[in-house]
Amino acid sequence: MRDFLHCRSVLLAVLVASVASAKDREPQVRNVTFPHRPDQVARPVYVAGEIATVLHFEQNVDPARTKMEGWEGRFEPLGVAGQSVVIMPLHDLTPEDRLPLVVTLVDGTQVPITVTADKDNVDHQVNLFWNPETVKYLRADLESALGRERRYREENERYERERKSPDHALAALLSSGAESQTSLIFRRRYIYNNEGQTDIGMTVYSGRGKVAVVIKIKNHLDRLWNLSQVRLTSATDFWHPFSKTRECAVTMEPHSIPPGDTGVVAIVADKGAFTSESGGLEPLALQLIRDDGLVEAFVKLEPSLARQ
Structure with missing residues (x-):
């Protein structure tokens, strides 16, 4: 048979x-700190179909000058309100999909973002900071460092378990x-x-x-x-x-x-x-x-x- x-x-x-692949990915709230000006390097944001991803900035966003290329038919129109931008994909993306998004703040600062996908994670919220003199930046930087340390420790523990299996x-x-x-x-x-x-x-x-x-x-x-x-x-x-x-x-x-x-x-x-x-x-x-x-x-x- x-x-x-x-x-x-x-x-x-x-x-x-x-x-299930999209829904089973681990949702995350992530802090992104910029060591240099925020317009110099595009940061990736990981999305999944029918799951909203919120980008939160230090200043209000200019809706008229915030645009994403190639969104038609694949995303709902960007939601822009106050200091936040909401991205809602209609379907899953693959890691090879990389759509450029430029967020313009009310003071004219442009923040380039690359909208893509990751097989393991989905960004539910991304907080972006670039003024190292603020308490929020320092707190976000510390939380990111602690998160990396935790992930490295968990990964080493997994490798150790697999080595003995x-x-x-x-x-x-x-x-x-x-x-x-x-x-x-x-x-x-x-x-x-x-x-x-x-x-x-x-x-x-x-x-x-x-x-x-x-x-x-x-x-x-x-x-x-x-x-x-x-x-x-x-x-x-x-x-x-x-x-x-x-x-x-x-x-x-x-x-x-x-x-x-x-x-x-x-x-x-x-x-x-x-x-x-x-x-x-x-x-x-x-x-x-x-x-x-x-x-x-x-x-x-x-x-x-x-x-x-």
Whole structure:
């Protein structure tokens, strides 16, 4: 029995994953301080479809001289009131989308902004400061430094956990092409083309208490191929945006795939991932989602793959 569904047959999953990808990103209130004049360097602002992003400045904004290029059909008209500018995208952007926005303050100061997207974060509010003599600037600078320190610490802790994890070690071996150095048993392979954008080769392995999937991606896009999410859920409700995701180890080589190149994503899950809320075993659905929300690969995994 074929347990693989071609990407065309999971169009609903593509649409849901695209929406979930935007909604699941971590919202943030961010302070931006300018070491020099605010008109010298364009700062990025990260947006997502149907989510409002507020830019807050130290002075009132001139609505007549605040404009964004290429917004028609993709954004609602800019909302400008007092010291704030509201950006509302109608649809998701990709990191390759970079729309120039120039905010002009009432004193004539122009602040260039690049409106783009990030696969992990959405700016709900961005506070911009450029007068280092003010208390607000100093407080924002300190908060930014503390935030960076916290993120670095969390990232180091995650790397340390992954370094000690057998599943991540196994995924690293698989992503480097060293399948023969593992005890995994080949079960099935799928090869297909996603409408000329990518060639996908997917191999499913059975292990002792483990299941592994190795996905090779040939990038035919004219941009970098970036991974947004590996989504492992129950096969009965994979299409639902709030379905519970199961833990798995993921390794990708390289981190981004240049046009014309090939990359590998290796996924390893423990047999415990197949345990349902009622305590029984259930099949899982694995989705590989790239940064623009497209489901590049989909496969159903049976509990028997994680053999005793």
